Amino acid sequence: MTGHKAAAMAFYQSVIDKMAGLPFYNEQLSIDTTPFREWDAYVIGVVVTPWCMNMLLLPNAPATLADLRLGQKFRLHFPSGQYEFIYAYDEQLGDYATCSVFSPMFEFTEQTVAMETATAVLAALFDEQHNSESERHRTKQAIVEQHRWLEEQATKQTQQRGESDSTDVTVELTEGLSRRAFLTGGSRKSEAGQS
Numbered sequence: 001m002t003g004h005k006a007a008a009m010a011f012y013q014s015v016i017d018k019m020a021g022l023p024f025y026n027e028q029l030s031i032d033t034t035p036f037r038e039w040d041a042y043v044i045g046v047v048v049t050p051w052c053m054n055m056l057l058l059p060n061a062p063a064t065l066a067d068l069r070l071g072q073k074f075r076l077h078f079p080s081g082q083y084e085f086i087y088a089y090d091e092q093l094g095d096y097a098t099c100s101v102f103s104p105m106f107e108f109t110e111q112t113v114a115m116e117t118a119t120a121v122l123a124a125l126f127d128e129q130h131n132s133e134s135e136r137h138r139t140k141q142a143i144v145e146q147h148r149w150l151e152e153q154a155t156k157q158t159q160q161r162g163e164s165d166s167t168d169v170t171v172e173l174t175e176g177l178s179r180r181a182f183l184t185g186g187s188r189k190s191e192a193g194q195s
Helices: 002-014 111-125 128-161 167-175 179-184 188-194
Strands: 037-039 042-048 053-059 073-078 081-090 094-102
Touching: 002 042, 002 053, 042 111, 053 081, 053 111, 094 111
Parallel strands: none
Antiparallel strands: 037 042, 042 053, 053 094, 073 081, 081 094
């Protein structure tokens, strides 16, 4: 993948003169990239520049991105989740797409730290654990929200009926939950409004 890294370096070096001196340019940094990795019909690496850190996506086959318009956004699924990229074209680099990680780069004062971060970003992109952790968190939050909503509904039903035992109401609501309502923590009323 050294050819992809060299092409990416050359591309970003070609625009460095235009960026130098701009307010968001961090003079303590230089241009470098992680090694590139294959994924599906693409190769991807993370580029560090004095003005941004981007995931850079390059097609393995020339026609892979050919049907996209300049500036068009699209999503790709990686082991850690879905990410949004923006398509672009350059005569030197060809078809490519970027996903912003950091911009500007003022929180980095050393090139080594910026590159360590870029390497960690690329590794995390292919780490399923990042996806499963976020999914577990969302599911946990949905359960908490759903439980709170069920308690509120049971209390309202109890107050309306003047009963002290809300067990039957809670069971009825729980059995009526759809998978979408469970995962999103939404109420049955809001779900019904969407269908």
